[in-house]
Amino acid sequence: MNLIVDIGNSQAKLAVFNADELILKLTLDHQDLEDQIQDLINNPDFHLQNAIISSTAKPFPKLEDFLASHLKVIKFSHESQLNFINTYTTPATLGLDRIALVAAASGEFPKSNVLVIDAGSCITYDFIDQNSKYHGGAISPGLQMRFKAMHTFTGKLPLITESVQDSNYIGKSTKKAMQIGVFKSICYEIDGYIDDYLADYEDLTVVLTGGDYYLLSASIKNSIFATPNFLLKGLNKILQLNSN
The missing domain is CATH 3.30.420.40 (ATPase, nucleotide binding domain)
Structure with missing residues (x-):
C-alpha cells in the first residue's frame, strides 16, 4: 500500500x-x-x-x-518521472500540485483531451491533450483571495470570509453584492475557459477539483467531472511511476 x-x-x-x-x-x-x-x-x-x-x-x-x-x-520534485510529456517552457516554475493534477488526468483519462480546473487558493487551469502532451494553462485568484483583495485595496469594503452559492445576480447589501460578485465572476470565468477549449477540442473532458469545487460545481453550465481527490490520485500515480 x-x-x-x-x-x-x-x-x-x-x-x-x-x-x-x-x-x-x-x-x-x-x-x-x-x-x-x-x-x-x-x-x-x-x-x-x-x-x-x-x-x-x-x-x-x-x-x-x-x-x-x-x-x-x-x-516529489521537478525531476520525478512523469506519465506525460511536459512542454511547459519554464518547467522548473511549474507548481508540483499542477504536475500532480496533470498526472492524474493522464492516468484517469488516457488518450483524452482533459482540462483540469483546481479551485483552491488560486484557480488553476491545466490542459493535456490526447497524445499525453501537457500544454500549460492559466492561473487566477480564488474565492478567498478575491474577497481579501477587495478589502485590502479599498477603503470601506468589509472583509468577507463566507462564500455563497447563489443563483441571484443582484445583491441588496454590500456584503451580498460582494459575495455574488465573486461567486458569479468565478462561474462565468470557468465557463468561459471551458468554452474556449471546446472551440478547439470538441472531445474534451473537464475535471473540477480543489477546496471550493463543491461550491462551484452545481453552478457551472458546462458538463464537468467533479472530484475532491484528484490531486491525491495524481500523487499516487507519480509514486507508482517512481517506486518501480
Whole structure:
C-alpha cells in the first residue's frame, strides 16, 4: 500500500492507496503529522510500503527522515518521472500540485483531451491533450483571495470570509453584492475557459477539483467531472511511476 503526504500552507492531507483505490483520507494540522503517520504505520489493516511527500509549504526534513526510517520514500520534485510529456517552457516554475493534477488526468483519462480546473487558493487551469502532451494553462485568484483583495485595496469594503452559492445576480447589501460578485465572476470565468477549449477540442473532458469545487460545481453550465481527490490520485500515480 502507498502513503501519500500532501502538505499545504495551513493543513496537510494523508491518504492511503491500495494500488489505484483510495482507502483512507485524513486532513490534519502540521503538528499532528508525525503522530498520525506513526498510527498508520502501526495499523495492522494497512501494509504500507511506499510513501511520497509533496509540500507547498516549508520543508519538513525531520518528517522526511522519520518516514524514510519506516518506508521507501519518494520525494516529489521537478525531476520525478512523469506519465506525460511536459512542454511547459519554464518547467522548473511549474507548481508540483499542477504536475500532480496533470498526472492524474493522464492516468484517469488516457488518450483524452482533459482540462483540469483546481479551485483552491488560486484557480488553476491545466490542459493535456490526447497524445499525453501537457500544454500549460492559466492561473487566477480564488474565492478567498478575491474577497481579501477587495478589502485590502479599498477603503470601506468589509472583509468577507463566507462564500455563497447563489443563483441571484443582484445583491441588496454590500456584503451580498460582494459575495455574488465573486461567486458569479468565478462561474462565468470557468465557463468561459471551458468554452474556449471546446472551440478547439470538441472531445474534451473537464475535471473540477480543489477546496471550493463543491461550491462551484452545481453552478457551472458546462458538463464537468467533479472530484475532491484528484490531486491525491495524481500523487499516487507519480509514486507508482517512481517506486518501480
